[in-house]
Amino acid sequence: MSENPSIKESSIQVNSVLLYPKGGKPSIIANEWQVWNGIEAEASLAQINQDQKVLAPFQWWLSHGQAQAQDPDSEVTKRIQKKTIGVWFAADEDILKHHEVIEAGKPAWALVAADFPIFRDGRSFSTAALLRERFNWSGEIRAIGDVLIDQLVLGARSGFDSFALRADQNLDMALKQFDLFTVTSQNSWRDRRSQLNERLNGHLSS
Amino acid sequence: MYKYDYIDQTLVNERVIQFKDQVDRRINGTLPEEEFRPLRLQNGLYHQRHAYMLRVAIPYGLLSSDQLRTLAHIADKYDRGYGHFTTRQNIQFNWIKLEESPAILADLAKVQMHAIQTSGNCIRNITSDAFAGVAADEYVDPRPVCELLRQWSTLHPEFAFLPRKFKFAVCGAKEDRTILLCHDVGISLKKNENGELVADIYAGGGMGRTPILGSLIKENLPWNVLPSYLTALLRVYNRFGRRDNIYKARIKILVKALGPEEFARQVEGEWASIKDGDDNFQQSEWDRVAKHFTKPTYKTAEQISTEDLIQSALENERTAFARWLERNVKAHQVPGYASVIFSLKPHGSVAPGDATTEQMLAIADLADQYSFGELRVTHEQNLVLADVEQAKLLELWHKAKAQNVVLPNIGLLTDIIACPGGDFCSLANAKSLPIAKAIQERFDDLDYLHDLGEISLNISGCINSCGHHHVGNIGVLGVDKDGKEWYQITLGGEQGNHASIGKVIGPSFGAEQIPDVMADIIDTFVKHRTADEPFIETYRRLGVMPFKEAAYLNRSKESTTGAVV
Ligand code: HEM
Numbered sequence: 001m002s003e004n005p006s007i008k009e010s011s012i013q014v015n016s017v018l019l020y021p022k023g024g025k026p027s028i029i030a031n032e033w034q035v036w037n038g039i040e041a042e043a044s045l046a047q048i049n050q051d052q053k054v055l056a057p058f059q060w061w062l063s064h065g066q067a068q069a070q071d072p073d074s075e076v077t078k079r080i081q082k083k084t085i086g087v088w089f090a091a092d093e094d095i096l097k098h099h100e101v102i103e104a105g106k107p108a109w110a111l112v113a114a115d116f117p118i119f120r121d122g123r124s125f126s127t128a129a130l131l132r133e134r135f136n137w138s139g140e141i142r143a144i145g146d147v148l149i150d151q152l153v154l155g156a157r158s159g160f161d162s163f164a165l166r167a168d169q170n171l172d173m174a175l176k177q178f179d180l181f182t183v184t185s186q187n188s189w190r191d192r193r194s195q196l197n198e199r200l201n202g203h204l205s206s
Numbered sequence: 207m208y209k210y211d212y213i214d215q216t217l218v219n220e221r222v223i224q225f226k227d228q229v230d231r232r233i234n235g236t237l238p239e240e241e242f243r244p245l246r247l248q249n250g251l252y253h254q255r256h257a258y259m260l261r262v263a264i265p266y267g268l269l270s271s272d273q274l275r276t277l278a279h280i281a282d283k284y285d286r287g288y289g290h291f292t293t294r295q296n297i298q299f300n301w302i303k304l305e306e307s308p309a310i311l312a313d314l315a316k317v318q319m320h321a322i323q324t325s326g327n328c329i330r331n332i333t334s335d336a337f338a339g340v341a342a343d344e345y346v347d348p349r350p351v352c353e354l355l356r357q358w359s360t361l362h363p364e365f366a367f368l369p370r371k372f373k374f375a376v377c378g379a380k381e382d383r384t385i386l387l388c389h390d391v392g393i394s395l396k397k398n399e400n401g402e403l404v405a406d407i408y409a410g411g412g413m414g415r416t417p418i419l420g421s422l423i424k425e426n427l428p429w430n431v432l433p434s435y436l437t438a439l440l441r442v443y444n445r446f447g448r449r450d451n452i453y454k455a456r457i458k459i460l461v462k463a464l465g466p467e468e469f470a471r472q473v474e475g476e477w478a479s480i481k482d483g484d485d486n487f488q489q490s491e492w493d494r495v496a497k498h499f500t501k502p503t504y505k506t507a508e509q510i511s512t513e514d515l516i517q518s519a520l521e522n523e524r525t526a527f528a529r530w531l532e533r534n535v536k537a538h539q540v541p542g543y544a545s546v547i548f549s550l551k552p553h554g555s556v557a558p559g560d561a562t563t564e565q566m567l568a569i570a571d572l573a574d575q576y577s578f579g580e581l582r583v584t585h586e587q588n589l590v591l592a593d594v595e596q597a598k599l600l601e602l603w604h605k606a607k608a609q610n611v612v613l614p615n616i617g618l619l620t621d622i623i624a625c626p627g628g629d630f631c632s633l634a635n636a637k638s639l640p641i642a643k644a645i646q647e648r649f650d651d652l653d654y655l656h657d658l659g660e661i662s663l664n665i666s667g668c669i670n671s672c673g674h675h676h677v678g679n680i681g682v683l684g685v686d687k688d689g690k691e692w693y694q695i696t697l698g699g700e701q702g703n704h705a706s707i708g709k710v711i712g713p714s715f716g717a718e719q720i721p722d723v724m725a726d727i728i729d730t731f732v733k734h735r736t737a738d739e740p741f742i743e744t745y746r747r748l749g750v751m752p753f754k755e756a757a758y759l760n761r762s763k764e765s766t767t768g769a770v771v
């Protein structure tokens with residue numbers, strides 16, 4: 001796992017994404033979004049084809065993207081109009097500290113993502129939960145990085161609705177993960193903890 | 207006793223299927239060990255020195271006789287005929303085959319048990335007072351809250367990959383029997399002036415390498431908002447707890463680094479935005495759960511005096527029976543009833559906390575006959591029949607004798623808490639079990655033990671502190687120096703309302719010296735104690751010096767080591 005294909009070594013492009021809309025069914029779709037690590041060069045966004053959908057690091061957005069979005073002729077503005085730009089949050093990003101930037105960014109971003117630098121780092125579960133609860137983000141939230149099959153149920157319930165699984169993961173198996181549990185014992189983004197009547201009548205109606 | 211409804215049962219059944227699939231993928235090689243590891247840990251499956259070890263949850267320490275029979279069956283069928291009750295109200299089986307683990311979980315699910323979150327970096331099995339619902343000093347029965355929190359925390363999606371393990375304890379009595387302050391979060395339940403159920407929240411306690419007692423961070427929190435408050439607290443920890451160093455990843459380090467006030471402030475900030483959400487418990491949920499913890503159908507019985515009880519025994523049995531009544535039988539809320547502790551600490555024969563298949567089966571029968579079919583597991587690694595008619599105590603004592611569980615040593619020097627240490631645990635620096643055995647053999651005189659009164663002696667095989675050595679009046683910690691096993695002694699630890707962490711007295715001793723060192727410490731206590739003064743008070747009055755001098759007097763430099771870990 002030292003060769004953990006997280007976005008830091010950004011050349012790995014995940015071809016398919018598992019999409020699991022709230023209330024809908026999971027499916028595999030082609031991945032249109034490239035995760036850009038934004039580190040190589042400050043202006044390098046221009047080097048990426050304008051029609052290519054790009055997820056930029058939130059830190060880059062803070063330092064460059066936000067300002068450029070004010071400029072009607074900038075690369076960023078064009079991308080906003082084409083809906084080809086979004087941001088990804090690193091696992092250690094304190095998103096609550098940037099409340100205003102995120103609120104202002106909401107209309108600009110076509111997609112947001114949160115990174116799992118290693119599968120057992122659970123910070124991004126809380127990031128997704130906060131984006132849903134505190135920022136009322138209603139669009140797609142994508143899990144990127146070291147995303148494994150056995151995290152899908154957790155992610156789906158915390159607030160994610162799309163998953164760029166690590167390239168070696170078995171997608172057929174991934175699709176079946178959401179059928180594993182039919183009940184829940186706490187509230188989550190998708191499900192309500194089953195309340196009294198449901199609990200009493202659940203077995204009758206099923 | 208809580209009974210699973212459709213949802214609880216379905217969840218546990220589905221979990222068995224999920225885990226079986228994970229095990230299958232591990233065996234067929236599609237799931238690498240590194241990625242399987244946290245998954246199996248979240249199902250209580252460790253890989254230890256000899257084999258896999260499975261840790262089964264006994265939520266808040268409550269067991270039905272049928273559940274105990276199933277544990278006996280698992281010990282018999284999948285293990286070597288015994289199980290080990292731990293300090294965290296779990297039971298461990300030491301000789302498990304990976305391939306068989308899903309079948310064991312399926313057997314457990316049939317009696318409403320599981321191994322979910324008994325290990326791993328998630329919210330662990332919630333522990334509580336083993337005398338909940340019966341203790342004479344109880345303010346509120348903590349079990350409905352424990353059960354609601356068990357449900358809330360079970361497979362919680364946001365908190366399955368925390369920086370480290372996370373332990374809750376819940377207490378509702380005047381005397382703390384849960385070591386509340388040594389938990390990541392301690393929940394102290396009480397009634398406010400209006401008679402409403404509220405909780406004081408302590409955070410940032412824990413033993414291990416850096417023992418710290420928890421700090422009060424919230425007072426009078428209404429019981430029903432626990433889910434939102436704890437979500438806020440866990441969020442702060444999940445996001446800001448250190449992940450760079452496993453020794454610094456516990457919440458105690460975060461609370462210490464920020465200071466309890468600042469930590470509390472951050473939790474409060476997060477909580478403010480979710481406190482009114484629909485995450486909180488509903489009264490209807492309380493009603494659904496609490497009805498399982500109503501009192502059993504007690505008979506109306508007269509309180510019987512200890513003197514009368516003793517007189518009811520045959521003359522040649524009286525001394526032994528009286529001792530048992532004194533040490534192993536506790537006061538009850540209901541007149542005519544008592545709680546009985548079965549000692550799993552026979553002198554020098556088995557590991558503290560071990561019970562054989564035969565014992566478990568027999569004790570399950572005793573629970574059926576004498577205690578409404580229920581038992582409790584204590585963090586001191588003993589078993590409790592909580593609701594025994596006083597009039598039946600003598601009969602019960604006779605029957606329990608056959609199972610070798612009536613040794614009247616509860617709370618005494620030989621009621622040793624010990625982790626499995628080097629005999630089973632791959633993290634150990636030294637063995638624990640032979641030390642416990644040697645001490646029990648050395649102090650095998652019951653008269654003497656009774657005269658000494660309450661002393662807690664706790665042994666851990668390494669600094670992880672599974673044996674609670676930090677809070678033992680006498681603590682023994684296994685340390686390693688130059689590949690040799692040594693034992694460091696701490697004194698002055700205590701659990702309960704005056705919880706404190708023991709202090710190291712000096713260089714470590716060799717295993718063979720420990721019984722003598724104990725004898726010297728105890729002799730010093732006897733020499734200085736006033737009347738019936740308990741050990742801990744003598745220690746507090748005198749400080750460490752006289753004990754330290756006695757422990758090192760006549761012991762050569764070569765036989766001790768400066769190793770302090
Ligand atoms: C044999 C396998 C076991 C392993 C590998 C193991 C591992 C550990 C580790 C690594 C810690 C340190 C956690 C930390 O400070 O962050 C720990 C703590 C602890 N373990 Fe174990 N343990 C085992 C068995 C047991 C047993 C048998 C018991 C009970 C007798 C137990 C009860 C505890 C308790 C009470 C703590 C202290 C938690 C605290 O910091 O407050 N463990 N264990």
Ligand code: SF4
Pocket residue numbers: 625626627628631632633634635666667668669670671672673
């Ligand atoms: S204290 Fe150490 S030796 Fe004992 S069980 Fe825990 S990890 Fe193992």
